[in-house]
Amino acid sequence: MAVRLPRGFRAGATRAGIKPSGKPDLALLVSGLPAQWAYAATQNRAAAPSIHRGRGLYATGAPLRAVVVNAGNANCATGERGFRDDARMAELAAFRLGLAPEEVLTASTGVIGVPLPVERIAAGLPQIELTPYADPFAEAILTTDLVPKVAEAEVAGARVVGIAKGSGMIHPNMATMLAFLVTDAWVPQEALREAWRGIVDRTFNQVTVDGDTSTNDLALVMANGAYGEVPPEALFQALEGVARELAKKIARDGEGASKLLVVRVVGAATEGEARQAARAVAGSLLWKSALYGNDPNWGRILAALGNSGARFDPLRVRIHLQGIPLYAGGVLPFDREAASQAMRAEVVEVWADLGEGEGAAEAYGCDLTEGYVRINALYTT
Amino acid sequence: MAVRLPRGFRAGATRAGIKPSGKPDLALLVSGLPAQWAYAATQNRAAAPSIHRGRGLYATGAPLRAVVVNAGNANCATGERGFRDDARMAELAAFRLGLAPEEVLTASTGVIGVPLPVERIAAGLPQIELTPYADPFAEAILTTDLVPKVAEAEVAGARVVGIAKGSGMIHPNMATMLAFLVTDAWVPQEALREAWRGIVDRTFNQVTVDGDTSTNDLALVMANGAYGEVPPEALFQALEGVARELAKKIARDGEGASKLLVVRVVGAATEGEARQAARAVAGSLLWKSALYGNDPNWGRILAALGNSGARFDPLRVRIHLQGIPLYAGGVLPFDREAASQAMRAEVVEVWADLGEGEGAAEAYGCDLTEGYVRINALYTT
Structure with missing residues (x-):
């Protein structure tokens, strides 16, 4: 075309x-x-x-x-x-x-x-x-x-x-x-x-x-x-x-990627903090690995947010995965099997509300696969 | 014991x-x-x-x-x-x-x-x-x-x-x-x-x-x-x-690791910059993947140093891998097969001189393997 x-x-x-x-x-x-x-x-x-x-x-x-x-x-x-x-x-x-x-x-x-x-x-x-x-x-x-x-x-x-x-x-x-x-x-x-x-x-x-x-x-x-x-x-x-x-x-099309990850953070204190927070989730190896395994391990999303430098109180944070609420200041009951099924998509969306202010941003990433390791283990030799 | x-x-x-x-x-x-x-x-x-x-x-x-x-x-x-x-x-x-x-x-x-x-x-x-x-x-x-x-x-x-x-x-x-x-x-x-x-x-x-x-x-x-x-x-x-x-x-004993990576940076402007630089190399996914593949891809070491925030002039940087000089402000001739062979060890050492000052530090990491991805893709499910 x-x-x-x-x-x-x-x-x-x-x-x-x-x-x-x-x-x-x-x-x-x-x-x-x-x-x-x-x-x-x-x-x-x-x-x-x-x-x-x-x-x-x-x-x-x-x-x-x-x-x-x-x-x-x-x-x-x-x-x-x-x-x-x-x-x-x-x-x-x-x-x-x-x-x-x-x-x-x-x-x-x-x-x-x-x-x-x-x-x-x-x-x-x-x-x-x-x-x-x-x-x-x-x-x-x-x-x-x-x-x-x-x-x-x-x-x-x-x-x-x-x-x-x-x-x-x-x-x-x-x-x-x-x-x-x-x-x-x-x-x-x-x-x-x-x-x-x-x-x-x-x-x-x-x-x-x-x-x-x-x-x-x-x-x-x-x-x-x-x-x-x-x-x-x-x-x-x-x-x-x-x-x-x-x-x-x-x-x-990230190396070895099998799907696109879109992370949308809202409710950050500033737009800059929203960008940081969204990027931290999109870049977390642990979350990227879970994404590959269709594992709705939202704890890794929260840990990545916590590691981003963005300000928040964990008791006010909300996290959705593919539209499914997983966390709202504490554990939410959710159907793990259905959430895992929803992750078997070409595009997986994480949404997080930090509960602090008006800052919003998106970040884009992909899953971490065994293919990434293979591609990069043998690039020049 | x-x-x-x-x-x-x-x-x-x-x-x-x-x-x-x-x-x-x-x-x-x-x-x-x-x-x-x-x-x-x-x-x-x-x-x-x-x-x-x-x-x-x-x-x-x-x-x-x-x-x-x-x-x-x-x-x-x-x-x-x-x-x-x-x-x-x-x-x-x-x-x-x-x-x-x-x-x-x-x-x-x-x-x-x-x-x-x-x-x-x-x-x-x-x-x-x-x-x-x-x-x-x-x-x-x-x-x-x-x-x-x-x-x-x-x-x-x-x-x-x-x-x-x-x-x-x-x-x-x-x-x-x-x-x-x-x-x-x-x-x-x-x-x-x-x-x-x-x-x-x-x-x-x-x-x-x-x-x-x-x-x-x-x-x-x-x-x-x-x-x-x-x-x-x-x-x-x-x-x-x-x-x-x-x-x-x-x-x-990092998840999936097959070897220990020790990165020693010398010649940094400050000890803090040496720590940053050493950590950036120990944390680079690209270099960790190359390490797994026994690939002496020193360009990834240089790129990670460049990404660390430490100050240096690439034309004054020197990089050794397992004691083998690979880079000194430009490409050095080295035996790729021998360097790859030297990487098949339980401990792999990277040494880099930034040519700026007296700051020195070490960082510790491991290679990135397909095992890491497998372990972390399926942790909670």
């Missing part, structure tokens, strides 16, 4: 031979017009050269024209050579597109500590055919993901398309996650940058798969204005909707 | 029928003399009644005479009834021992959210035979632990004996961990309390199994002075040695 990019955007990919599997691994996303942009990048101190380079570009405030992404090699912890290789990837992509290197953002994802095969990128870039469709790009940026992740929305005639990859090392600020949202709406860069921070905090930063934070993550939005102006609030809402859909798709 | 308690301490256990397995599950630890004591308890907001009660006793500064522990039921999230049941357990134990309830600390570990069967505790307490040996107590406090955990030391003629249980939900501040250290040395309570905080920070709080923080953890030390005075610094060193040995035993 081909997803058409917003006006003025084109994308494409090729097999450059970076992934050992021989699958597509080099991709370009290009705007015909200079685009306003905003992004959020990993806070990891061992951030890859592409992240350092991106921060530098971001600081200039200049518009962006293109992104070049390679998958299969994170070009991280590759020493000073890594910085040269990253700059070279930008130069090669800029040359291919007739742009200046400063107009091209780089992104890399894959194994850490292996020198980037720049000569393969040089050979691959001319082969990339640019089309108005998102799909080949979405396919080429995957690593251990099982499915491509694309979402779209319309807003007052303008369009928003988002493309992302997961799916391990997924945890707030940020995940092994690359997300690219593009829109043909016009929006001032300052407003876009300010809105983007909140959108990322409420969506991508609420995804957790394993608590590890990757060295290469970023979430980018580009707005090229090819369609024209739309009400900014409507645009931001559409961007947030697309980001949330991608966040859920990333969590659903 | 029977471990004799320090002078003036006795302990014992019985099968009260709290554990479904029918194994010993109710235990007493008693000092003939009033003991100076110090403890550290979980920071979890959903802390169990036993923790709230212990905090109250601690605040009075009065000496302690005994601990009553039940395993198999955490008496947590059991509503207001849970508080009454906990107080009742203390009263029953005090009656059995001829003490005041305020002289008895309670501890519970096991499943959350199930009312405590106090009548079984009442029936079990009179059956407990008190002896000068640690072993029956060490056996009775276990839950999913595979082996009892006891450690001992001598200091200037006085003795220190420590008894602990793990082994899931193990993460700083605190773990699903109960630890009881007893000594017949004399020490002023104020000095003991101050020293204990640092000892716990450097030992039990550096253990991580799954990042979850339990609702019932505590680490207690009792000093009854039956032997007499010893140099305080020597005593604290002995206590720390025993605590460290127990911490390693807890990590080694």
Whole structure:
């Protein structure tokens, strides 16, 4: 099912031979017009050269024209050579597109500590055919993901398309996650940058798969204005909707995951505490294991809430699982078999009311399976 | 192998029928003399009644005479009834021992959210035979632990004996961990309390199994002075040695673990940052999975260090695994097969120099196995 990019955007990919599997691994996303942009990048101190380079570009405030992404090699912890290789990837992509290197953002994802095969990128870039469709790009940026992740929305005639990859090392600020949202709406860069921070905090930063934070993550939005102006609030809402859909798709496709976990916390003292509390439940290994075993072990939900830093009195907390009340300041009688049965679903929802205030938030995760361990026990050997 | 308690301490256990397995599950630890004591308890907001009660006793500064522990039921999230049941357990134990309830600390570990069967505790307490040996107590406090955990030391003629249980939900501040250290040395309570905080920070709080923080953890030390005075610094060193040995035993016996992980970080800007950094590596699911697979994937170690909050420049970091240099500001050539072979050991050591300052610390963890998932997927059902 081909997803058409917003006006003025084109994308494409090729097999450059970076992934050992021989699958597509080099991709370009290009705007015909200079685009306003905003992004959020990993806070990891061992951030890859592409992240350092991106921060530098971001600081200039200049518009962006293109992104070049390679998958299969994170070009991280590759020493000073890594910085040269990253700059070279930008130069090669800029040359291919007739742009200046400063107009091209780089992104890399894959194994850490292996020198980037720049000569393969040089050979691959001319082969990339640019089309108005998102799909080949979405396919080429995957690593251990099982499915491509694309979402779209319309807003007052303008369009928003988002493309992302997961799916391990997924945890707030940020995940092994690359997300690219593009829109043909016009929006001032300052407003876009300010809105983007909140959108990322409420969506991508609420995804957790394993608590590890990757060295290469970023979430980018580009707005090229090819369609024209739309009400900014409507645009931001559409961007947030697309980001949330991608966040859920990333969590659903977490390494080894068999189901999506959606945690909704209400009644927190603040929205920040609600976000923390929801994330703590989505990230609890004990609860994720219980989720895998269809075990309605709500004690682990309460323990994770208690460990989140959010303020509450356990005697005022309420917990529902798939709509079934399990706890209300104390043990509730419930049909354990029915609750376990209700957990055999593709999406499992935890709802918790902390009984403190008005703060509400969601977080997205998945179950912890034996498959996760197998995938990650044997990644490089 | 029977471990004799320090002078003036006795302990014992019985099968009260709290554990479904029918194994010993109710235990007493008693000092003939009033003991100076110090403890550290979980920071979890959903802390169990036993923790709230212990905090109250601690605040009075009065000496302690005994601990009553039940395993198999955490008496947590059991509503207001849970508080009454906990107080009742203390009263029953005090009656059995001829003490005041305020002289008895309670501890519970096991499943959350199930009312405590106090009548079984009442029936079990009179059956407990008190002896000068640690072993029956060490056996009775276990839950999913595979082996009892006891450690001992001598200091200037006085003795220190420590008894602990793990082994899931193990993460700083605190773990699903109960630890009881007893000594017949004399020490002023104020000095003991101050020293204990640092000892716990450097030992039990550096253990991580799954990042979850339990609702019932505590680490207690009792000093009854039956032997007499010893140099305080020597005593604290002995206590720390025993605590460290127990911490390693807890990590080694983490749920599903096949090996012990010892992470030593040096060259951090501060000791606190070294502790954080070491803990982040010991707690990284990705690295723990690689450890299980004997995969020398040092990129995950670097990524975990980068995620710890400790300051460093990746170009100055060095990483060794089992003494083999893998990374020094960039990729080092190493024999992957030999490194993988070296990981097939009961204890695997990671050493990292952050190149920033003089801060050093250790953390203790274990590998993440398919067994962990199996154990925790089916705990209550």
